[in-house]
Every structure is written in C-alpha cells, then in structure tokens.
C-alpha cells in the first residue's frame with residue numbers, strides 16, 4: 352500500500368515527467384553529492400576553501416533576483432477570502448493555466464522530493480511540508496533553511512497532513528512565472544523562478560501564507576517577525592518578537608551585539624524572519640520555524656552584524672554576490688572596502704570605477720542557524736519562548752518617532768495594521784516608496800487582511816497576559832538627510848526601554864499617537880546623540896500625523912465590511928486626539 356505522500360509524488364511525476372526521482376534524506380553525503388554535481392554544471396562556483404570552507408557561490412538568472420509580488424497569487428474558492436491585499440486566481444483557472452506550465456517541465460531533469468519540518472524536532476507546533484523541485488540549488492538550500500529529510504518523513508509517517516509544494520524552474524521567464532497558494536488544499540505551486548522566497552517553499556509560501564491561513568482556523572499567529580531574548584545584567588531574560596518589512600534590519604536586530612557601554616547585557620537570537628506564536632499557559636509562546644538564515648548581504652559587516660559575519664564563514668551558499676580574484680565573496684558595505692577588481696554578480700569583470708554595483712542589492716547568503724554565536728539556548732525549545740513584547744517597525748525618513756507604545760492590545764493591533772514603510776530591493780518593484788504594510792505582512796498574509804486584523808484582535812483575548820505592543824523606527828533622517836539615530840547595537844537602548852515598560856519599571860508620556868518615552872528615560876551615555884536630537888526623534892508632528900491618518904483611512908477602506916469595527920474606532924479616536 353502506498354502512502355498519501357507517495358501517491359502525490361507519483362501524481363506530480365506523471366505531470367512533470369522527470370528523468371529521475373530522488374528522495375532527499377537530508378544527509379551530509381547527499382548534500383556533498385548535490386554540491387559536486389552543481390559544481391560540475393557551474394550552477395555553483397567553489398569559493399576559497401581555506402577562507403570559506405564549505406561555501407559556494409550561485410549566480411541566479413538576472414531576471415530572477417527577488418520575490419515577484421505581482422506574480423504571486425492566492426487561489427481561494429471565494430475571491431473575498433484572498434482580499435484586496437492579494438492577487439487572486441480561481442483554483443480551476445489556476446490549475447489549468449499553470450498546470451500547463453508544469454506539464455513535462457522536468458523532462459531532462461531530476462525531480463527532488465524534499466521532505467522538511469518547520470519548527471523544532473519534537474515541538475507540537477512544528478509542521479511537515481514536502482517540496483518537489485527540479486532545482487538542486489533549492490534542495491540544498493532547503494537543507495540549510497529547514498530540518499530536511501528523514502527527520503520530517505519520520506514525523507509524517509503515513510499521514511496525509513502535510514503542506515504540498517510543487518516547484519519547477521520552468522524556463523525562468525518572468526512571463527511564465529507564477530507563485531500560487533491554495534490554502535484550502537494546503538498546496539503551493541511555484542514555477543519559473545529559482546529565487547529564495549519564490550522557490551524555497553518552506554519559507555514565505557508555507558511558513559507565512561499557508562500557515563497564516565491555518566493559524567486563523569486553529570487560533571494562533573504565523574508572523575513575519577524576528578524573535579530575540581534580551582538578557583540584563585541581573586540575569587533576567589525578556590523575549591521580544593518584532594515585525595519589519597524585508598530588508599529593514601530584522602536580521603541585524605535579531606543578532607544585536609550590545610555596545611561596549613552595555614556590559615552584562617546579552618541579546619539572544621531565536622529567529623530572524625518568522626515567528627509562530629501559540630497561546631499556552633496564559634501567554635503567547637513563539638517558535639522559529641526555520642533552521643537557517645536567508646540574509647541580505649549588502650551592508651552586512653563586522654560593525655553592523657558581527658554575529659552574522661561569524662556565521663557565514665563556513666557551510667554557506669552565497670547568491671548574486673561578487674567574487675574576488677582570491678575566491679572570496681564581496682558585496683557593497685563589506686569590511687575592508689571594495690577589492691581593486693572582481694567579477695560582479697553576473698560574473699562580469701568589475702572594478703570600483705565601473706559605476707555599477709558589484710553585488711546585486713538583494714544578494715543573499717543562506718547559512719545554518721546553529722553556527723550563529725548568539726543563538727539562544729532556547730532556540731530549539733519545543734515549547735517556544737514566552738513573548739512579552741511585540742514590536743512593529745518600518746523604514747521611515749520622517750514622522751514616525753524612534754519608539755512608542757500602544758495604550759492597550761486593541762490600539763496595538765491598530766498600530767500594526769497601520770504600519771507603513773519605504774519599499775526595498777527585496778521585491779522587484781520601485782524602491783523607496785512609502786507603502787502601507789500592516790504587520791510587515793502585506794506580501795505574506797494568506798487571506799483577507801480585514802479578517803487578519805479581526806484574528807489579531809481575538810488573539811489578545813485568548814491569553815491572560817498578552818504581549819505589550821510597540822512601534823519603532825530606526826531610520827529617521829534630519830534635514831540634511833543623515834540618520835538621527837545611530838541604530839545597530841545602539842538599538843539596545845530602545846529595547847531596554849521596552850523591557851522596562853513590560854516589567855512596569857518606567858513611566859511614559861501620553862500623546863495622541865500612544866505612549867512615548869520621556870527624554871530622560873532613553874539612556875544616551877556614551878553615544879553621540881544630543882538631548883535635542885532625542886527630543887526631535889520623539890516629537891509628534893500633529894499636521895504630519897493627520898496627513899498620514901488620511902492615507903491610512905484610504906488603505907483601510909479597501910477592506911470594506913471585512914474591516915473590524917474596532918480598527919475603524921481606533922482610526923476615528925486617533926484623528927480626534929490629533930485634532931484636540
């Protein structure tokens with residue numbers, strides 16, 4: 352008797368017609384063999400093995416370097432369930448149109464069956480998925496990013512309860528590229544892209560879009576959030592989950608190194624991108640479903656993220672970075688400055704005088720989490736870590752203060768729902784445009800965001816001690832365009848205020864937008880930020896806020912009847928307070 356998984360694999364092979372089928376066991380020898388094969392086909396380039404043992408470079412198709420949100424669809428029976436926040440295709444139309452692209456798509460290729468587990472091995476919150484792919488690069492990347500192979504098959508047994516992901520590189524043409532989600536069938540179809548979030552289906556497709564749908568049905572939260580523990584000199588550790596849009600510093604914050612002025616503090620990394628939060632014992636407890644990091648390379652150096660620099664020195668894949676004559680990777684902002692010559696991310700000769708970027712702005716590394724020096728001892732805890740604070744942050748040059756707190760859970764959900772941020776190179780569209788991005792989930796929420804806000808509101812009533820909710824903005828600029836706040840390790844000063852608020856140890860000032868620190872309560876000793884600059888960072892510009900409120904109004908109105916009454920009330924109350 353065959354299992355449901357075997358039957359589905361047979362079905363996919365019948366459609367895609369691979370020349371061979373390989374079931375991945377997740378072993379080191381399998382990984383090594385796939386790497387050797389990719390070196391032979393030039394899918395991977397070996398890096399300097401003395402300096403970067405076990406590290407390789409992959410150059411993707413130049414048309415395939417970031418998530419493509421306009422080609423990403425939710426395929427729900429009812430269009431309203433996908434909401435105005437998603438592109439929608441009806442399931443029968445999707446299956447016909449995109450099914451045709453899968454027909455015979457793997458003819459000259461091997462089909463890899465990649466079973467994976469999202470979450471710690473023995474956690475009740477973990478989930479099994481299986482990705483079928485014709486890309487060996489995807490298969491080895493999944494081994495870094497998830498617990499892949501036998502461990503997942505053992506957990507699945509003969510069950511039919513797993514997320515099914517079918518992926519083919521197709522012909523890599525953006526004209527024949529689709530990333531489709533069928534949450535009612537817990538199924539993902541992705542064709543025409545080999546890039547990260549489009550192709551490593553465990554990540555954004557499963558752990559956010561499909562999981563957010565499941566989480567609403569089952570009463571938990573699947574969020575685009577890092578998870579960190581802040582340990583104080585007293586030994587107390589407080590866990591924070593924080594949502595930021597892609598390429599806004601989540602990974603740097605997750606691996607923050609306390610500045611020299613903060614002896615005795617320690618920041619522990621639990622996750623850098625995704626949090627699954629479940630109610631338990633009156634709290635929300637979070638696990639990181641991933642096992643690796645898919646981080647943005649440019650700007651990463653030993654000052655901005657020393658822990659990441661230590662992590663990526665071995666067993667890592669680099670995608671679309673530049674290559675020095677020494678065989679080492681290079682990207683803009685790396686330690687030591689640019690080499691005199693290199694091959695750029697497309698393999699073309701490059702020098703600092705070329706006037707182009709050596710590395711693609713969305714070039715990435717894929718690296719195992721366990722190699723990170725700041726990994727929390729609790730990062731694989733099956734029960735997850737208790738979350739005391741939720742932080743929403745964006746990239747905003749103006750208006751948004753350095754930090755403030757919501758009045759209560761409902762107001763906090765409103766703060767998340769009205770987040771906006773400047774767009775980045777993580778997706779293929781204009782960069783630097785302010786767009787509404789609720790909870791940093793606009794590209795990742797697998798259902799109607801009106802319903803999503805309602806789900807968030809309900810979650811606050813499901814736990815006796817819900818986390819307290821904050822907004823932050825590290826990216827405020829002065830009139831001359833320079834950043835007002837030093838950021839990076841110094842962000843700990845803001846996290847300390849958040850921790851003190853959570854434990855009831857510091858007061859705050861009520862303003863129309865929320866509770867703001869009193870200037871004396873953010874420790875400025877040892878940094879070059881004047882009291883006046885801090886006051887500017889914390890000031891509320893009422894006229895600017897009224898304008899922002901109008902933009903928020905317009906965004907929220909799209910959700911019509913699906914927008915919860917509470918969000919409408921919070922919006923009205925904000926405007927009233929601003930006018931008072």
Ligand code: SAT
Nearest residue numbers: 418547548555597777
């Ligand atoms: O491409 S990914 O979605 O995996 C990374 C990101 O954009 O956050």
Ligand code: MN
Nearest residue numbers: 575596597624
């Ligand atoms: Mn992300």
